[in-house]
Amino acid sequence: MKALLKDLKKRFEISKVVQQRPDEVFVTVKKDDAVALITHLKTQEGFTHLVLLTAVDWIEDGKFQLTYLLNNNSDKQDIGIRVMLDRQDPVMESIHHLWKQAVTYQRELKEMFGIDFPNSPRIDEPFILEGWKDIPPYRRDFDTKQYSEDTYFPRPGRETHDPSEYMKKKLYPEE
Amino acid sequence: MSMKDLEKRMVTGPDGEQFEVDPMQDYFCQEPPKVHKASSLKIWEDFLNWARSESLWILGYGTGCGAIEMRPLMTPRYDAFQYGIQWRPTPRQSNVLVIGGYMSVKTLKRVVRSYEQMQGPKYVLGLGSCTINGGMYWDSYNTINRLDHYLPVDVYITGCMPRPESLLAGFAKLKKLIREGKGEGQNKYAENFEWYKANQKKIIKNWDMPDYNW
Numbered sequence: 001m002k003a004l005l006k007d008l009k010k011r012f013e014i015s016k017v018v019q020q021r022p023d024e025v026f027v028t029v030k031k032d033d034a035v036a037l038i039t040h041l042k043t044q045e046g047f048t049h050l051v052l053l054t055a056v057d058w059i060e061d062g063k064f065q066l067t068y069l070l071n072n073n074s075d076k077q078d079i080g081i082r083v084m085l086d087r088q089d090p091v092m093e094s095i096h097h098l099w100k101q102a103v104t105y106q107r108e109l110k111e112m113f114g115i116d117f118p119n120s121p122r123i124d125e126p127f128i129l130e131g132w133k134d135i136p137p138y139r140r141d142f143d144t145k146q147y148s149e150d151t152y153f154p155r156p157g158r159e160t161h162d163p164s165e166y167m168k169k170k171l172y173p174e175e
Numbered sequence: 176m177s178m179k180d181l182e183k184r185m186v187t188g189p190d191g192e193q194f195e196v197d198p199m200q201d202y203f204c205q206e207p208p209k210v211h212k213a214s215s216l217k218i219w220e221d222f223l224n225w226a227r228s229e230s231l232w233i234l235g236y237g238t239g240c241g242a243i244e245m246r247p248l249m250t251p252r253y254d255a256f257q258y259g260i261q262w263r264p265t266p267r268q269s270n271v272l273v274i275g276g277y278m279s280v281k282t283l284k285r286v287v288r289s290y291e292q293m294q295g296p297k298y299v300l301g302l303g304s305c306t307i308n309g310g311m312y313w314d315s316y317n318t319i320n321r322l323d324h325y326l327p328v329d330v331y332i333t334g335c336m337p338r339p340e341s342l343l344a345g346f347a348k349l350k351k352l353i354r355e356g357k358g359e360g361q362n363k364y365a366e367n368f369e370w371y372k373a374n375q376k377k378i379i380k381n382w383d384m385p386d387y388n389w
Contacts, residue, residue: 128279128281130280130381131379131380131381133380137316144314144316148314148315148316151377152309152318152378153324154320155307155320155321157308
């Protein structure tokens with residue numbers, strides 16, 4: 001893993017390396033270098049399995065973080081490639097020419113976060129939400145509880161029986 | 176189904192001749208559903224209710240997590256077939272719709288179409304707490320909270336998920352209801368058709384089916 005990281009640092013501009021476990025490492029690259037790095041890892045270094053492609057909404061920094069998780073089955077290594085995108089205009093190059101299954105992940109991200117992957121096949125087809133007109137629901141500024149209360153009639157009389165609250169009331173009734 | 180399928184178009188028949196088809200007129204029912212009154216002869220109605228309760232055919236549509244609790248009922252251990260309950264492939268041959276678990280908006284559109292295509296008298300069973308008050312997914316942007324605003328529910332079976340024995344108890348309760356003459360879900364749907372339809376259309380935003388899908 002160390003040799004691999006040294007080699008990658010020579011070829012690409014890697015800004016941050018986080019070693020979670022002996023066989024798992026997360027590197028952060030710029031958006032323009034990301035596809036080149038992924039292609040290099042897939043073709044030359046043996047990371048042929050795309051495990052997943054997810055996004056994290058850092059609303060405080062105004063960024064979306066995309067994480068591509070790749071796996072090398074022969075060496076049993078995992079590498080995660082993090083790409084920071086601007087939250088106002090999230091566009092990223094598609095990697096569907098490397099792995100066909102990326103099409104589904106990219107479709108989900110477009111629908112749930114609003115991250116666009118131009119030229120990805122079937123990117124505009126609705127994935128789970130049909131006829132959705134609000135902002136993409138996985139974003140942190142979407143209040144899902146409020147939306148649920150407004151659209152779906154909540155049944156009144158919902159109560160919780162939290163054991164700690166109950167015991168507190170029972171043991172210390174004067175507070 | 177899309178809006179294109181509902182427009183008038185020219186179709187070539189099996190023997191090569193071209194004819195015009197208007198799907199809204201030719202394929203679907205034009206009027207809203209009707210209320211079907213019980214027979215005036217009490218003894219005949221009791222006999223019909225007995226027959227209905229002893230042969231509940233369920234539509235084999237596993238809408239949510241509840242589908243996995245229906246599978247043990249087909250096995251020898253819990254055996255629903257001894258009660259006359261079987262699973263049918265099409266809505267045209269079934270009269271019970273079991274809504275298992277949470278109901279997302281995408282599923283609701285298909286379930287409404289299936290429910291309206293079933294032959295009466297039809298009953299709806301709500302499985303799990305998600306049909307009652309939203310359950311675990313009460314604050315989700317995609318699942319409904321109260322099933323009885325969209326479909327007329329006869330029996331709710333609580334649990335998350337209920338065990339197969341609870342399901343059998345629910346069926347026994349449904350049978351008792353039908354025998355007493357209280358299985359009136361279909362008539363409730365027909366009487367409050369506009370209200371149900373308004374609720375459904377409020378959340379199903381890409382409505383591309385006729386209003387009444389019989």
